[in-house]
Amino acid sequence: MKLSLKQLAVYLSLVVIGGGAGLLGSRYLLPQSYSFRQLKNVTVAPPVDPVVPNSVNGAVGSPGGDNVNFIANAVQKVGPAVVRINATRKVANPISDALKNPLLRRFFGENEQPIPEERIERGTGSGFILSANGELLTNAHVVADTDTVQVTLKDGRTFEGKVLGVDAVTDVAVVKIKANKLPTVRLGNSQNLIPGQWAIAIGNPLGLDNTVTIGIISATDRTSAQVGVPEKRVSFIQTDAAINPGNSGGPLLNAQGEVIGVNTAIRADAQGLGFAIPIETAARIANELFTKGRVEHPFLGIEMTDLSPSKKQQINLENQLNIQPDAGVVIKGVLENSPAKQGGLLPGDVIQKVNGKPMRTAAQVQKLVESSSVGDVLEIEVNRSGRTQSFKVQSGAYPHKK
Template sequence: MSCSDGEKVFLIVMKLSVKQLAIYLCLVAVGSGAGLLSSRYLWRESHSFQQLKNVTVALPSESMISHSTNGSINAADGDNVNFIATAVQKVGPAVVRINATRKVTNSWFDLGKNPVFQRFFGEDEQPIPPERIERGTGSGFILSENGELLTNAHVVEKTDTVLVTLKDGRTFTGKVVGVDPVTDVAAVKISAQNLPKVDLGNSQNLIPGQWAIAIGNPLGLDNTVTIGIISATDRTSAQVGVPDRRVSFIQTDAAINPGNSGGPLLNAKGEVIGVNTAIRADAQGLGFAIPIETAARVANELFTTGKAEHPFFGVETTDLTPTNKQQISREHQIQIQSDVGVVVKNFAPNSPAPASGLRPGDVIQKINNKPIKTSAQVQKLVDSSKVGDIFTVEVNRNGKMRTLKVELGAYPQK
């Protein structure tokens, strides 16, 4: 039986359509499977990214952390606790909020005595009170189980008592045992026992780039944690912009704001390596801390005697650079020939150094047989000494070496 040309064309189209339909169905099936497969793996990738984000950014809640009998920290999910969280859980309970209230003389008080004001308010009325109340908030941390606390001097200055609040909510009236404005360290005592306390570390061998963790109450936000690195060490008071202080500061990029003052700066182990101090209102991305060795030494003196005594060298020095050499040579009409050491620029009032024979323009090359290359080294040597210690100072004066003896005096109190 023969088919017409039209029937042949119809059969060919039908065959093609069936084949195309089979191909289309196969493509749909493959595409659906691939979609489900890719969806499954994409979801897993997104989920793992979220977990990674939680590890690097979020601190764990207390429900995620369990404490073993030996005091170590275990995690319900180990990926959610990093060294920062571990350090914070370890030290956090020993960090306190300090609320200080002080009476300050009102600078506008005398204006109220002006007859013009009295004409409006009456002679018996006092429109401007003689004193005003200032309130401030800072941080501190517990040094001993029996209630010895360390904070910044500027947090508790001009007040005898403060309100101390622990992380667990307990509050105590704290007695300001002593204040040392030279180092900005203060000692506070509260009547309590078996308190959590911090572990003190070592700031002497810090290297820029190491982790730094700050805990405190910035801007009234309790128990705030910030993380950064050690940006620099041995920053002199002059470099930081507080020449009246006697501290070789630790510089960090961990955020330190008003209210952080007096709180601890920690290393990766959760040990205190410094005392945070918000001393530069214009600092952005920079914070400074008092080395824990200096702060602990001063705090111990304050708890023991109520005051701190500081050795006094009384020499203003500058690092030896070509520019400094030329400038000092012109100012003092001398010829500085040495390229190593620090240059004596001037002396503080009542300094013990001039009596030993030191002169402006002398290049200090060694102190007690230790080579001197920077002014920061001189300050650290003085800070680690005691009143009455004798420095053997080797200087280069006009190309000739001289050895002088300087007895450290007591830093003059204001």
């Protein structure tokens, strides 16, 4: 049976579209809370004891009932400020490239209508409103490669949103809609989270608007390498609250209904695990994107990993090094022409202190470097072959892919 070029295109399109569906929308406590404007000037808040919520007895209009608990209260506070973001973009059509092969053209004829070189790809994600005048925060991968998106509020109103900035390094993006007197979220604090505390996620997973899931904080300070996205520069919050495609960009809340993180569905194979960008990181990046349109990240140019006796033995054997300590943060690699290379750091150095602060994990080093500014000089104390040495490294700007 001889297939026409159009029939082949239909069959191949079904395969390609089925495999790429939802690409845009997936990938992936302080008692006092802050507004977005206030948090712009907040760096690190002091730790406080976590608050364990009690159920709120009695729904409105139902004396003595038990229909409203802290989860419902949190959702009632934040739900109106959570939005759906629909994005469209043009992507290269692989079918078109494949059918340019002269051998295939011989089989299906030269007179068939050519396949378009581009196709429209649609995706859905989530976001939340930071300010009453229409400043929104979402994930970078939700709005990647597009300048405008459709923003739908919980009350049904729809606006055209302008993408003002995207930072792929942290997976944070900001959008502006023309509106006033909008509901907003309250920003909490993620610096003192403890595994086991409540975590509430709101978003639009799989196109199901305003879906609420609940779980606990499973872990904090998960490095990008641990999560499986080494190209990112984030210490993630890990939660077992269900985060599915479409949840990306939605808020992760504490028991008081304050935003402590930005959900990001960055691991398609994650089952029972979700990850969120800490709100301090997201708010700082959002502020820079709103004011400058881009973000410069400090960059040293080292590959790090947490050290253990077995890992020390393995690295020494594989790289012919002489690492002495059994614990700490070991430099596995140093990029050529990087600030670290110019500053004198070498593979096998075990980082002990940065600017006088003891470093025990790669996450601590990453967080300290990320909190500095491009051009800052960092004093890094290392153990090199059993001897303590200090080096001054001036950070550069993270190289963006062109």
